[in-house]
Amino acid sequence: MIEMTLNGQWLMKKVDDSKWMGGEVPGSVYKDFLDNGIIPDPYYRDNEESIMKLSDYDYEYKRNFKIDCDMLSYDKVYLSCDGIDTLSTVEINGKEVLKTDNMHSQYEIEIKDFLIVGENEIRVVIYSPTKYIKLKNKEQFLWNTSDALKGIGHIRKAHYMFGWDWGPKLPDMGIWRDISLKAYSKKRIKDIYITQHHKKEKVILDLDISCENWENNFNDITIQVTSPDGESIEFKKENMSNKDKIQIDILDPKLWWPNGYGEQPLYKIEVILKENARILDKRFLRIGLRTLTIKQEKDKWGESFAFEINGIMIFSKGANYIPEDNILGRCNKERTKMLIEDCIDANFNTIRVWGGGIYPEDYFYDLCDKYGLIVWQDFMYACTVYDLNGDFKKSIEKETIDNVKRIRHHACLGLWCGNNEMESAWVEWNFPKTPKLKCDYIKQFEVLIFDIVNEYDPNTFYWPSSPSSGGNFDNPSSEAKGDMHYWGVWHSREPFTAFRKHYPRFMSEFGIQSFPGIKTIESFTLPKDRNIFFYVMESHQKNPTGNEKIFYYIAQNFKYPKDFESVSYTSQLVQAEGIKYGVEHWRRNKGRCMGAIYWQLNDCWPVASWSSIDYYGRWKALHYYAKRFFNPVLISAKEEGTLVKLHIVNDRLEDIKGKINWKLRDNRFNILEEGIRSVEIPRNSTGMYEELDFRKSLSNFNQKSKTYLEYELIIDRKIENAGTFLFVPPKHFELLDPAIKWDIEETTDEFIFSIYSIAFAKAVEIDTKEIDIKVEDNYFDISSGKVYKVILQKKDISKPISMKELRNKITIKSLFDTF
Incomplete structure (x- = not known):
């Protein structure tokens, strides 16, 4: 097998233009216009509106490449396109070889008959997504979220590109992933699926291997397994059929654990297809040895919903991940690596890939494998109605198979989820509904995609929607089972205390907005723009009532900020304090609730949003708070008037001994009351360890407004976790x-x-x-x-x-x- 990359420099232009300019592949139209100095930064001031019009045009890319006699001597030569965004035709030497209609799919087409020795040309024409959805939605109206352009359900393109309540309407397009030629002789490896059987002191690997064989003879396979320590063992099997199985025993296995529970050892699997001594094809996979599923069992609250890793149920701590840019050509591995490392620094063990974006690059999952983040993987459907007609069904079948096969071997993969919020939308939201489209929902997410996952990745748990209690429109927002999205705090302006009224089995979305820091605001504004209600700032706030709500929550908690920079700062404190209030409550109720995944981790452009890390990778207050409230050992205060209960959560897999040290102080640090208590906290547990009654010290408002509680958990003479508690809102504290x-x-x-x-x-x-x-x-x-x-x-x-x-x-x- 040989491969020739077609990445690199291409030529590109609008179809109707005569002048070509340089283009980069992988990349995108917007990035190429930026690199050529044709357009200003789409994220600066209110440039979004004018630059969005670029998506109303068709574009073409072309480049030449040389083919030698050696490549044409191979039996098959394929054009491999890992990602074309979205509607395109592909020509080789003036002849059409491929049409694409799905950004999320990989395309492969045999093209040997179209190639010649010497100079060849490839041309890709990419058609306007905005014109397409406008036309299709005129033919058949399909409802979608009002934050996006209308008609996004008609196209298999990342929905967020068309606008969201945190993202711009900039539906970029282009050849966004690798493109190459691959040549094979006689046969090739078509597919590998690995099933793990965990036994005492060993793990048995079943490798289901499929080959494509153009000579209809038998296959000789060699498998090399390299342990995390670098030790290699080799297995050979001759005369295999085109679909066959090899079983391998891994002795003294090193198990993969999520962050906070152990190490992340990875095994390298190399599968080599040979004929005599000649290597015809080979594949590489890195796997972690673990069992990982969702544990659902009846209990006194209903039915559990928790990740179970290597037989242990864990509390999931993390955030929802969105694409890192609206201009995907700007994304890269180093940027993603920093983001994943920031998750680890903040004690995450889980990350949810939200369904309105993209299936991330392979390196995203490699990094999650390496650092120990369990991935909740949505399929790419969100807040949109879909018509399961013939062409659409065919397209999403391929999309699902492509991505399941690409991602399924990763140790980090925790579950597949059908969509974001569409089951709850059909039950709870107000939009035009027809029996046919409602039936299509069941067929798509509870039959079609379920069946594909069951066929191609039966070892991974499938969940029909988020939120859901299991499907079939059965109370999808139930607190008794399944996962829950809660937006009473924020969208309904409920106070932070409302979080404590809810006891979900797994909270997979909740959030509060804030403004980014002043340096980020300066990146997209002029000094005259820096007023929250100026149109430039409003253009970087995509939630229609977002600024109003930010000020509402500031008013509930803090004094009126004295200047623009103070508005940014206090908005971040509101966000951090509110999310902390919810997370600590759900962690105190560990066992009943087994996950707190806040909305959202990151931004795709500089904007006011729910993120804890802004577009430039700058930590907001929330991310620093998350580092503390996601600490594996957490001490938190639950107040009921002047009664305070100190709870400790221990996520570690060993018992802990320590001391609680608390002090009631006035605003000048003077100690009014204090205490210390030795505690023993069992492994993987939660409990109340101290109850304090301050009725005598805090009998009136004046005393409460000058007094706070300081508490800390000491382990091995070091402060493991600590906090403070005010008995009045911060705006009333002196x-x-x-x-x-x-x-x-x-x-x-x-x-x-x-x-x-x-x-x-x-x-x-x-x-x-x-x-x-x-x-x-x-x-x-x-x-x-x-x-x-x-x-x-x-x-x-x-x-x-x-x-x-x-x-x-x-x-x-x-x-x-x-x-």
Whole structure:
């Protein structure tokens, strides 16, 4: 087998233009226009509206490539297209060889008869997606979310590209993944599926291997398994049929665990197809040895819904992932790696790939394998009605098979989910509904896709929709079973305390918006634009009542911010405090609830949104809070007036001994009451370990407005987790000027901040001008007169910098500085 890449420099233009320009493959139309200086940044100010019109045109790409006699001596030569976005025709030497209609599918077509020795030309014409959906929706109306252009259910293109309540209407297009020629002689490996059987002290691997054989003879297969330690073992089987099985025993197996539960050892599987000594084809897979499914069993609350890994049910902690850019040509492995590492730094063990985007690149799953993130994988359907007609059905069958076969071997894959919110939409939302389309929903998500998953990946759990209680429109938002999306806080303006009214079995969506930080806002605005209600800022807020709701929640919790920068800061505190309130509640109820996956992890452009990490990779307050509230061992306070119960959650797989240390303080750090208690916390458990009654100390509002509770869990003489609790909303607490002072020292790999205040300081923020940093802790409370130490790793600074330069760029403030 030989492969020739067609990636690299192409020529591109509008179909109706005469002038060609350079284009990059993989890439996209918008990126090529940007690279050629034809258009300004689509994300700057309100450029979105004018640049969206580029999608009303058709485009063509072309390039030449040379073919030698050697390649044409092979029996078969295929054109392999890993991703064309979306509607296209492909020509080789002026003859059409392929039509595409699905961005999410991989296309392969035999083209040997169209090739010649010497110079050849490939031409790809990509047709306007916006004209297509407009025409199709005029022929047949299909409802979709009002945040997107109408008609997106007619096209198998990432829905978010057409607009969402956090994303722009910029439906880019192009050859967005690898394109190549592959030549084979006599036979090739068509498919490999691995099933694991876990036994005492060994794992048995069943490899189902399918070959395509053009000579109808038998196949000789060699399999090499390389352990995480680098030790290799080889297995051979001769005279195999075109569909056959090889069984391999892995002795003393090293199990794969999600982050926080163990290591992530990976085994390399190499399958080689030979004839005599000649290698005809080979495939590489990396797998983790584990059992992973959803545990559903009846209990006193209904029916459980929890990931079970290697026989242990775990509480899932994470966020919803959306595509990292609206211009997919800007995405790359290094950017995704930083994002996944940020998840690990914040103690995630799970990530949900949301159904309105794309099936991510292979390296996304490789990184999740490497770092230990369980992937909840939606199929790419969201908030849209679909007509299961013949052409559409054929297209999505191929899409489903392609992606199941591509992703299924990954250790990180936890479940397949049919769609985002369409079952609940049919039951709970108000849109035009017909019996035929409702029936199509069942056929598509509970029959067709279920059957494909059952055939091609029977070892992975399938869930029909999110949220769902199991399908068939049976109370999809039930708290007794399945997963739940809860948007009463935010969309219905319910207070944070409303989170505690809900006890889902698995919370897979909930969220609160915030503005990005000032550096990100400066990236898309002029100084005159920096008013939340100016049209440029409003163009970067896609939720119709988003700014209003942000201010509503600020008003519920904080004093009126004194300036624009303070609005950004307090909005992030609202978001972080609110999500913390919900997560701590659900973690305290571990066993009943077994997951808290907030909306959302990241952004696809600079915008006001629900993300905890903005478009440029800058952590908002929420992500620093997540690092604390997703800590494997969590201490949290549940208040009922002046009664406070301290709970501890232990996600570790070993028992813990420690001490609870608490102090009731006034706003000048004076201790009013204090206590210490030794505790023993069983493995993988939750419980209430201290009950405090402050009725005497906090008998009136004046006392409550000057008093806070400081609590911490000490393990092995170190603070494992800690927090503070105010007995009134922060806006009613009498914050004094903390007069924060700070210093910095340098070691070989770190800068160390020493921060001190003379009074209680809420949500202390360390930020920088001009450069980006990611500190060990941020948006923290200084709750005693002790010096607070914060480490900044030099690797977490956007560019090399001296201590003197860093000192001049650092800004430190707290909530007191915002009013």
